[in-house]
Amino acid sequence: MSTQENKTEKPFLTARELCIMAMLTVLLFGQEQLMNFLPNINFTILLMVLYAKTFGFAKSSMMITVYLLLDATFMGSLNPIWTTGQWIGWMMIPILCCTVFKKTEDSLKLAFAGALCAFLYCWVMILPTMWVLHTPFKAYLIKDIPFELLLAASSFLGILLLYDPLRKLLKRLLRMEAQ
C-alpha cells in the first residue's frame, strides 16, 4: 500500500515545472534589464509577489536566489555584503506573501503589500550601502526617499493592474501541466 502511495506521490519539482520556473526567472531578470533606463521603475516586485503566491515559498525563493545571482553577476555588483543585503531584502517578499498575505488574493491589498515590500527592501539595503560605499546615513536616508517612492509606487501600480491577469495566465499554464 505504502509503495503504491509513494509511486503516485507528486514530485516536489517536475521537469516541466522546472523549465517554466527557469523561463520565469529569465523574465524577471530580463524585464529589470529592459527597464534599467528608468530609475527604480520595474515589475520586479510584481513578479516576485506573483511567483511567491503561485509557486509557494520554497520554489519562489529558488527563483529569487537564481535571479539575484544572475543580476549581481551581470551588473558587476556581486559582493558578499551587498548581495546578502539584497537577498535578505528580496526574501521579505516570499516570506510575507506566504505568511501574512497567504490568503490575500485581492489585488489592491497585494498592491499595498508590494509597496510595503519595496520600502522594506530599500530600508534593508541602507546598511550594506553604508558599509560598501561609506555613505553617510542621514544623507543616504534623505536622498533615497524619492527612489523608495518610485519603487513602491511602480510596484503598487504594477500589482494593481497586472496581478490578476498574470495570475490567471500562470495558473492556466500550470494547469496545462497537470492535465
Added chain:
Amino acid sequence: MKNKKVLWAILAIIVIAVAYIVIAKPFIPKGDGSITVKVTDLDQKLIKEKKIVFNTGDKLTDLVSKNFDNVLIKDGMLMNIESLVTPADWAQYIAIWTNGKLAEVGIETLPYGDGDVLEFRMTVNEYAGK
C-alpha cells in the same frame, strides 16, 4: 471596488511622476549648453574656474562679466578679470585660449559652443617697449 482601484492607480501615477521629476531635475540642463572658463596667472596657476551655462544668442562678454569679478572689456579686449590686471605699459596682457589653442580673435567676436574650454591666461608681451 473598480472605482477605488482606478483612484489608487491615479494616485500611484502621480507619486511616480513627482518622484521622477525630483530625481531627474538635477540632470536636466538649464540652458542650451555649457562652457568651462578658467582664469590663470603668469605661471599658469589657476585663479578661478567656472562652468557657465548659456542659451543660444548669449554674448560671451556678458557671460564672463556676470560670472567673474573685476571684469573690464575695453575696445574689444579683455583688460581685467579677477586679480589679473593689464598694466598701462602693456608689459603683460590677458591672452584667450580656446580648447588649448590661442584664439585668433578678441572676446567680443570669439565663437564658442557647448563643451568648450576657454582660458584667460596672463601672458608676457614680448613686443612691449620695442
